[in-house]
Each structure stands twice: as C-alpha cells, then as structure tokens.
Amino acid sequence: MFRMVSVIFLSALFGCDRNANSLIPNESDQFPAVIEIGELEVVNKNTLNFIIDKQQGTLAYIKPNLDGDTPLFLGDADGDDTSPATGYEFNDCPELEAELNGLTEQERYEWYLEHGTIDCETFKSNPEADNNRDALPFFYGQLGRAPDLTKGGATFTFMGTGDDVCVVLDPETVFWNQSIAPAGRVDQYAYPDYFDDDGDLDLFGGMSSYYTGSPGVEIGDFRGFYTDSKGELIEIQYGECNQIGYGGVDGAHAGRAKPEFCTIDTDQQEGVEFTVVMETWAVPLDDGVLSFGVAVMNERCPRVDTSECFIRTESLDANGNPKECTDKLEYAQCDGKLASFCCANPEMCGDENIVDDDLCGGLMVVDDAPATRDEWCEANPAMCCETDGDVEIEGSTGGGGEGPGGPF
Amino acid sequence: MKHFPQMIGFSALVLSGCTFDEGLREADLTGKIRIPVEALTSLELVDPDGTPLLQDGFTVDEEGNPVMDATEQYGLIGPVYLGGFPSVEDGHYAYPHPEMGPILDPDRPGNTYPYGGTTVGRFDYACYEQLRCKVVTGRYDSFQSIIDFFSDVVQEPIIAPDGTEVLSGATYQEHCFSTEYVTSDDELSFVDEDPNEDVSPYFKPYFKLNSEGTHYVADVTVPHSLFVEDMELWGWVDMPSKSYSYTTCDADAGSSYYRYTEQFMEGSSYPDLLNFPGIYIDEGDWVAEPVMLSDSDDKFTIDFNFHYEG
Numbered sequence: 154m155f156r157m158v159s160v161i162f163l164s165a166l167f168g169c170d171r172n173a174n175s176l177i178p179n180e181s182d183q184f185p186a187v188i189e190i191g192e193l194e195v196v197n198k199n200t201l202n203f204i205i206d207k208q209q210g211t212l213a214y215i216k217p218n219l220d221g222d223t224p225l226f227l228g229d230a231d232g233d234d235t236s237p238a239t240g241y242e243f244n245d246c247p248e249l250e251a252e253l254n255g256l257t258e259q260e261r262y263e264w265y266l267e268h269g270t271i272d273c274e275t276f277k278s279n280p281e282a283d284n285n286r287d288a289l290p291f292f293y294g295q296l297g298r299a300p301d302l303t304k305g306g307a308t309f310t311f312m313g314t315g316d317d318v319c320v321v322l323d324p325e326t327v328f329w330n331q332s333i334a335p336a337g338r339v340d341q342y343a344y345p346d347y348f349d350d351d352g353d354l355d356l357f358g359g360m361s362s363y364y365t366g367s368p369g370v371e372i373g374d375f376r377g378f379y380t381d382s383k384g385e386l387i388e389i390q391y392g393e394c395n396q397i398g399y400g401g402v403d404g405a406h407a408g409r410a411k412p413e414f415c416t417i418d419t420d421q422q423e424g425v426e427f428t429v430v431m432e433t434w435a436v437p438l439d440d441g442v443l444s445f446g447v448a449v450m451n452e453r454c455p456r457v458d459t460s461e462c463f464i465r466t467e468s469l470d471a472n473g474n475p476k477e478c479t480d481k482l483e484y485a486q487c488d489g490k491l492a493s494f495c496c497a498n499p500e501m502c503g504d505e506n507i508v509d510d511d512l513c514g515g516l517m518v519v520d521d522a523p524a525t526r527d528e529w530c531e532a533n534p535a536m537c538c539e540t541d542g543d544v545e546i547e548g549s550t551g552g553g554g555e556g557p558g559g560p561f
Numbered sequence: 562m563k564h565f566p567q568m569i570g571f572s573a574l575v576l577s578g579c580t581f582d583e584g585l586r587e588a589d590l591t592g593k594i595r596i597p598v599e600a601l602t603s604l605e606l607v608d609p610d611g612t613p614l615l616q617d618g619f620t621v622d623e624e625g626n627p628v629m630d631a632t633e634q635y636g637l638i639g640p641v642y643l644g645g646f647p648s649v650e651d652g653h654y655a656y657p658h659p660e661m662g663p664i665l666d667p668d669r670p671g672n673t674y675p676y677g678g679t680t681v682g683r684f685d686y687a688c689y690e691q692l693r694c695k696v697v698t699g700r701y702d703s704f705q706s707i708i709d710f711f712s713d714v715v716q717e718p719i720i721a722p723d724g725t726e727v728l729s730g731a732t733y734q735e736h737c738f739s740t741e742y743v744t745s746d747d748e749l750s751f752v753d754e755d756p757n758e759d760v761s762p763y764f765k766p767y768f769k770l771n772s773e774g775t776h777y778v779a780d781v782t783v784p785h786s787l788f789v790e791d792m793e794l795w796g797w798v799d800m801p802s803k804s805y806s807y808t809t810c811d812a813d814a815g816s817s818y819y820r821y822t823e824q825f826m827e828g829s830s831y832p833d834l835l836n837f838p839g840i841y842i843d844e845g846d847w848v849a850e851p852v853m854l855s856d857s858d859d860k861f862t863i864d865f866n867f868h869y870e871g
Contacts, residue, residue, distance in 0.1 A: 379662045379674070381647040383789045387662065387674045421667055 178441035181297030183471060186305035186433070188296060189369035193309050193429075194269070194288035195318050195451045199241075201290065203271050204261050206240035212458045215448055216465045217293040218475050221259035228254070246273035252280070265290060288312075291448040295469055298436045298443075304372040305433035306354065310361060310426050311449045313419030319454040320394060320429055321414040323464035324354045324445045325437060326479055327486045328410035331503070343512050344495035345503030350468060350476075351410035352443035353434035358394030358417055361426040372432055393417050394429065409435055414459040444469040462487040478538035485536060492516055497526055498538045587677070590783040590854065592861030594641060594681060595776040596768070596798055600847050601632050603868065606715065607803045614716050629713060635700040635768055636710040638777065639807050643796035643863070644678030644835040645786045649851035654839050656848040656869050659795055675835045677786025678796075681779050682766040684810045685751040686827035688737040689719055689727070690818070693828035694810035698750045699766030699779075704730035704737075707752065715805045722823060740820060776864075788857040795851040797842050798865050809834055809841050844871030 180186075194200075201213035206225045227242060227250045243249045249271065256264060269285030270276055292309065299305030311318070328351045332342040359375035366373020375392035394415040398405025407413045417427065429449075436443045446464035450457045457463070461483045466475035482501050485494030495502035496513035517524050519532045530537035602618035614620060615637075619627035631637065646659035653661065653670075661671030687696035687707065695715075701707045708727055712718045719727040727733050737749060746752060756767040764780035771778050783794070799809045815829030834841055842848065848867040 381662070381674060382660055383647040383792060385647065385674075385676075385787075385789060389662070389665070391665070 176438065178298050178436045178438050180300065181441050184295045184297040184442050186297050186299035186303070187369060187372060188294060188307045190289070190292050190294065190307055190309035190447075192286060192288040193292060193311050193447070193449050194285050194290050195311050195314050195449045196290045197451050198457075200265065200271060201448075203241045204265060204290065205258055206261075209241060209244075212463075214458065214463050214465055215291045215446060216475075216480075217446065217469065217473070218466065219258035219262050221257050223257055224255040225257065225261070226254055243271075243273065246276075248277050248280070249273055252276070262290070291446065291464075293444070293446045293467060293469065293473075295442050295444040295473070296433055296436070298441055299433060305436075306372045307431045307445070307447075308364075308366065308368045308372070308428055309447070310428050313422035313425040313427055314451060315419055315421070315423030316451070317416050317418050317420075317453040319414055319416050319450040319452055319457045319459075320356065320358055320447070321412060321450065321454070321457060321459055321463060322354055322356050322431055322445060322447045323412040323461065323467050324352045324410055324443060325468035326350045326352075326410055326476075327461060327482050327491075328408065329486075329491060331507075338509070340512065340516065341489055341491050344492045344505075344508055347501065347503045348409075349438040350479075351435075352437045352445075353407075353409040353411075354413070354431040354443065354445055355406040355434050356394055356396070356413040356415060357392050357430040357432060358415065358427060359392045360422070361428040363391035364428040364430070366430065368428075372430060374430070393427075406434070412459050412461065412464065414454045414457070416454045440471070442469075442471070460487055481536060481538060490536065493529075493533070494536050497530060497533075497536055501538065586787055586789075587785045588788040588857035590645065590677075590786050590788070590794070590857060590861070592781060592794075592852075592859075592863065593778055594643065594781050594796075594849075594863050594865065595771075595778050596638065596641070596847060596865045597776055598632060598770065598774060599868070600777070600798065600800060600865070601634070601637050604637055604800060604845070605803055606801070606805055608716065609804070615714060620714055620716075631714060632774075633770055634710060634714050635777075636697070636707075636714065637801065638682070638697070638700065638768060639799035639801060640683050640697050640809060640830065641681035641779075641781075641796060641798045641865070642678065642809070642834050642838070643681065643781060643783060643794060643849070644673075645676040645783060645788075645792050645794055645854075646673055646851075647676070647789065647792060649793045649795045654842075656797075656842065656867050657795065657851055658839060659793075670837060670839050672836045673838065676789060676792055677783050678835045679781065679783045680766070680830075681768070681781050684807070684828060684830050686815065686818070687751045688733070688740055689721070690823065690825050691717070691719060693825070694807055694812045695805065696751050699753070699756070699768070701752050702754050702756055704733035704752055708733060717805070788854070791853055791855055793851040793853050794849070794861060794863055796849045796863070796865070797838065797869075798847045799841070800845045800847060802843075802845065808843050842869060844869065 198213035199209050201215055202209060202211060207213060225240060253261065266287060267283060269283050275284055294307055296305055296307060329342045329346050331345040332339040357375060363375050363377055364373055377389045377391050379387045379389050381387060394417055395403055396405045396413065396415050397403065433443060444467055446467035448464065465483055466480045468476045468479040470476050478498065478501055482494065485491050492512060493516045496516050499505045517529045519528055530540065534540040604615060605613065606615035607613055613625060615631055618632050620629045620631055622628050648660045649657050650660050651657055659673040662674055664671045682697040682699040684694055685696055685698050686693065708719055708730065721727050738744060743749060756765055758765065764782055768777040768779045799807050801807055809830050810828055811831050812828045813826050815827040818825050818827050846869050847865040848869055849863050849865045850867065852861045852863045854861060
C-alpha cells in the first residue's frame with residue numbers, strides 16, 4: 154500500500170513542472186480595469202454618416218481615427234460640374250452647410266459634441282445650444298486586466314427614447330476557428346487565427362436604478378431581490394439586454410472578439426437613465442489590454458449593422474491608435490476573404506506552419522492564373538497591409554437572427 | 562471470514578447513508594383535488610352557427626333534446642393547474658389569486674413566484690393535427706374513446722390526413738404507431754387502459770366521479786416543491802370554451818411535426834401558467850379555494866369550487 158501511494162505521489166510531483174502563468178496577461182499600469190465612460194447618445198445612423206461623411210440613409214459605421222486633415226465640403230462646394238456631390242449632404246439647410254462646410258471628420262465630431270444635433274430646425278432655433286448634454290455619439294476605450302478575484306469592465310449610461318434602441322459592442326479583434334476538416338474544408342477559415350490579439354467583453358444593460366455596481370469603481374449587475382410574505386428571498390433579473398443564443402437560450406453572450414448587441418425596449422421610459430455594463434471576460438495576451446468600441450443606435454438591432462464592419466478598428470495600441478492593418482483584417486472578415494488575407498499577410502494571422510500546403514496557392518490567383526504575392530496585392534490593394542488608403546467595406550444588417558455566437 | 566469486521570463496517574457505513582437527512586426543504590406534497598360535477602353540467606358547447614351541442618350535462622340534438630349524459634365525459638375537463646404559493650389573496654381579481662411580486666412589465670401583472678406546482682392532466686399531441694391543444698392526458702382509456710368523444714360530444718369527427726373519417730381505434734392506433742414511431746400504447750401519454758395502476762407517490766392524472774355523484778376526484782402529488790410552513794396550495798381548471806378550445810395551450814408551441822406534406826407545430830401549454838395565472842384564467846374556469854399546509858406530510862384536499870363567470 155505504501156509503495157503504491159509513493160509511486161502515485163512521486164509521479165504527480167514530476168508532472169508539476171508546468172503552470173498556466175503564460176495564459177494570464179500582466180496587469181496594465183496604463184489602463185485601469187474598471188472605467189466609467191459617461192453618457193452615450195442614442196444616435197441616429199445619419200449622425201454617424203455625417204461625422205464620417207457618408208451619404209444619408211446608407212449603413213453607417215464608426216472608427217476611432219477620424220481624419221483631421223482633409224476638409225469636407227457640402228452643397229455646391231462639394232463636387233464639380235462633372236460629378237455629383239458625394240458624402241453627407243444637408244437637404245435644404247444652408248445654415249448648417251455654412252456652419253460645417255470645410256470641416257474635417259475630427260472637426261465635425263468635435264462640433265457635434267458641442268452642439269449635439271444636425272437637425273436643421275433645432276440648430277436654427279439656437280445655433281449655440283448643446284442639445285444632448287455632451288453625450289458621446291460613440292466610444293472607443295481600453296481596459297487593463299482586473300486584479301485577481303475581481304471583475305473588470307466598463308460602464309456607460311444612455312437615456313431612454315421611448316422606443317427600441319440597439320446597443321452594439323465590439324471587442325478586439327477578429328476571431329475564427331480554423332477549419333481543419335480534410336473533407337469539406339471551409340477555405341475562408343482554413344488559415345488559423347492569431348488568438349492572442351482577441352479579447353472578450355460581455356454585454357449587460359438595464360435601468361440605472363437597478364444597477365448594483367459603482368461606476369468606475371466596481372462592476373455590478375442587475376439582480377434585485379424580492380421578499381415574499383413568507384420571508385422567502387427571490388432573485389429578480391432586472392437586466393433588459395438579453396441575447397438569444399443557439400437553441401433559443403436566453404442570457405447568451407458572444408464569443409471572443411465577436412460583436413455583442415441587444416435591443417432594449419425603452420417604451421414608457423423616455424428620459425429614464427439606463428446603464429450598460431461591458432464586463433471583461435478575456436483580456437488579449439499580446440499586450441494585456443482589452444480595447445473595444447461601443448455605440449447605441451436608435452433602432453432595433455435587426456435594422457442595424459452588427460457585423461465587424463460597423464465598429465471598425467477597435468484594436469488599439471498603447472497610444473490609442475488603431476493597430477496596424479487590423480482594418481484590413483476586419484475588411485477581410487466582412488468580405489469573406491480571411492484566408493486570402495492571411496496568405497498575403499501571414500503576420501496578421503496564426504501559425505502558418507499548420508496551414509494546408511494547397512491553400513494559399515489556390516487562393517493567390519489573378520484572372521484565374523496563379524500569381525505572386527505582389528501581383529495579387531496589386532490586384533487587391535485593400536487586402537495587403539503595406540498599401541495605403543481606407544478600405545471600402547459594405548456592412549450588413551440582420552444581426553438579430555443568428556445569435557451572438559454567429560456562424561462559423 | 563477474514564474480512565468479516567471490514568464487511569460489517571462497510572455495511573454500516575452504507576446503511577447510514579440511507580437514513581441521512583440532507584436537510585432539503587423540498588418535499589412531495591400529496592393529496593386529492595375535487596372538482597364539482599357542476600363543472601360539466603354547467604358547461605356549454607355550441608357549433609360554429611351557435612347551435613347548442615352540449616348543455617345541462619347532456620349532448621343535445623338539433624331540437625335541443627338531450628341525447629347522451631356527458632357527466633362522465635372526462636375529455637371535457639381540461640388540465641388542472643395546481644401550485645404552492647406564499648399566500649393567496651382576494652381583491653386582485655374576481656377570484657382568489659396568489660400574491661404577486663413587483664410589476665416589472667407594465668403589460669403584465671407581477672409574478673407569483675410559486676414554490677412548486679404540477680398538473681392533473683396536460684396537453685399532449687394525439688397524432689392528428691386537428692387534435693392539437695384539444696387532448697389532455699388522463700382523460701381517455703382507449704383510442705376509441707377519443708374517437709367517440711370528438712364525434713359524439715364535440716361533434717368534430719377526427720379526419721385523417723387523407724380526408725377520411727377515423728372510425729376505429731385500430732386505425733387510430735396504427736396511425737399513431739407509424740407517425741410517432743412507437744410500438745406500444747405505453748409510449749403514448751394521452752391514452753391509458755389502466756388508469757388505476759398504482760404508481761405512488763406520483764399519481765396518474767385520472768378523475769373519477771365520486772360515489773355521491775357530487776365531485777370528480779383525483780389523487781395528486783406536487784413533486785419536489787419547496788415547502789414553507791403555512792404556504793398555500795391553489796390552482797384552477799382550464800375548462801373548454803363553447804367552441805371547445807383551451808386558453809392555456811399554445812398551438813404554435815411544442816415539437817415540430819414534419820412528415821411528407823404535413824408541417825405544423827404540435828402545440829404545448831404556455832410555460833408561465835403558475836407565474837401569471839391571471840393572464841390565462843378566463844370565463845368558465847373553476848378556481849380553487851386555497852388550502853394552507855402546516856406540514857409537508859399533511860394530506861390535503863383542495864376544492865375547485867369557484868366558478869369564474871367572467
């Protein structure tokens with residue numbers, strides 16, 4: 154008996170030569186684990202289109218790095234005799250055209266923070282007024298790892314509109330499971346992802362009066378308690394940001410790097426303050442900082458773009474600037490060309506040694522003929538990291554139907 | 562014999578587990594429910610033109626003359642919902658109703674947060690689309706009895722997918738066996754030829770008219786209910802409307818049926834009946850007088866005497 158126990162004990166000791174410390178990011182001395190953002194506006198997509206100078210009525214998107222150099226013209230000053238005006242235009246509002254003509258994206262954003270409206274009549278009634286209490290139209294932020302045994306995350310508030318709103322959150326960066334099936338391989342996902350740049354935030358929301366946390370100090374929840382007449386304590390869930398998962402499961406959350414979104418019905422609650430909690434679930438291992446983007450739209454989520462292409466370039470470096478080439482990684486994901494992108498830019502993706510030998514050769518083609526990387530990049534400039542210029546991505550709505558996990 | 566002391570010790574250890582009190586607060590609550598015979602004698606069914614089919618406890622002909630005594634047509638008794646609650650109060654509705662928690666949704670009453678509950682009979686898909694949300698377990702002892710009930714009482718004969726009327730129990734059984742992929746009546750919940758089989762402590766959901774002819778009586782167990790001293794049992798019977806439909810069944814819920822050209826949902830009861838009973842109790846239902854339980858071993862009798870007339 155003693156011999157058997159000794160053998161087991163010694164065997165176990167020799168197995169204890171590893172630990173999981175490498176899977177735990179270091180605490181950040183630059184970014185706190187818990188932050189309070191303030192108030193976000195329940196924003197109309199045309200407000201976002203205005204800031205980035207995109208046509209009215211089109212699907213909007215947001216980005217952290219607004220252009221501060223290029224003046225944007227409106228009305229007759231935009232376009233010339235041979236081409237129509239592009240970008241955002243005001244219909245029959247010379248006052249706003251005069252006010253905003255020539256501003257850059259960054260200046261438009263700052264102007265909007267000061268005035269809080271692009272509605273013509275509202276602006277004309279008082280051109281100097283702040284119409285939205287300095288609420289932000291969207292937010293990009295960064296979180297450090299929470300200390301052991303505590304929760305980390307970010308919170309913000311918004312005001313109920315009396316109608317449905319959609320909260321959309323996108324943690325960095327882009328994640329997919331590698332398709333390794335020898336038969337029926339899905340080529341788009343056949344190149345492995347680089348996991349260490351991906352984080353995860355879980356989305357919760359409800360009326361501020363039911364929130365149990367301390368904004369900026371401690372992450373709480375929306376659980377309340379009711380005591381019945383027999384003294385039994387009953388937990389009540391006051392959270393209103395419910396995501397439906399696979400199989401119709403309530404209270405689901407999306408996986409790493411995937412956008413999370415929920416529709417909150419603020420019927421009968423116009424002017425009531427709501428709190429949104431973005432709870433840290435996983436911090437990226439590459440830098441120990443979880444960056445994200447978030448916005449609140451004034452429509453139900455099925456009518457909002459909830460793909461990776463709505464909140465763009467949420468992966469930020471220590472200076473708050475988008476990490477290089479993550480915009481094109483997102484573009485590749487939205488456009489269904491992840492594997493092509495990874496073949497051209499292996500430094501943005503996972504271990505190239507586990508890629509099937511035939512994958513990249515079959516994808517690096519131009520006009521149906523095999524091409525070198527340079528030839529392929531010349532034909533697909535938006536897919537190669539070293540090329541300049543913004544990528545043109547078309548987002549898509551209908552994000553309410555597939556569950557937060559999304560298809561793989 | 563060498564290890565006899567060890568065997569004794571081991572046996573003692575095992576046996577001690579059989580008497581160990583885990584201190585769980587949940588208990589099986591057992592008793593009887595009684596529904597007055599007036600529940601059937603006051604029930605009315607009419608055809609789509611408004612012509613009476615059932616009144617005063619009898620099926621009637623076109624002239625209104627009684628044809629068949631319906632007081633033992635248990636298919637007319639819908640599911641009985643029974644729950645345990647902290648208390649039952651008057652004043653919220655026109656009938657006694659459990660106390661409710663805070664109103665979280667302006668369109669819904671407060672949740673009753675029941676401690677536990679059960680049903681005596683539940684909706685079950687009885688192999689034909691026509692019978693969705695119309696067949697309750699514990700009401701029929703044969704396929705033929707279902708055929709006769711819908712033909713003679715409800716006067717909506719069962720029609721097979723090929724358009725022919727289902728006339729024999731054998732045909733019905735064969736249809737069930739082939740569409741539900743079963744090989745025995747035991748695999749079907751809505752028909753039971755042995756209603757009095759002892760399956761205590763969980764009783765079969767069968768009613769029987771008492772010898773006095775005054776009440777339908779059934780044994781019931783509320784399984785694994787949280788027991789709180791002086792909690793109250795309460796419930797109601799979902800009685801069919803004049804067009805023989807039930808308010809507690811959702812025809813768009815339940816399992817999906819997909820066979821050749823037939824595609825529909827099989828129907829199922831709503832999931833929150835005991836949480837929001839006020840939403841589902843409607844005209845014609847019979848509501849219980851609450852019974853207080855001081856001990857989980859008390860054998861209760863609960864009477865569903867209050868006829869909610871709307």
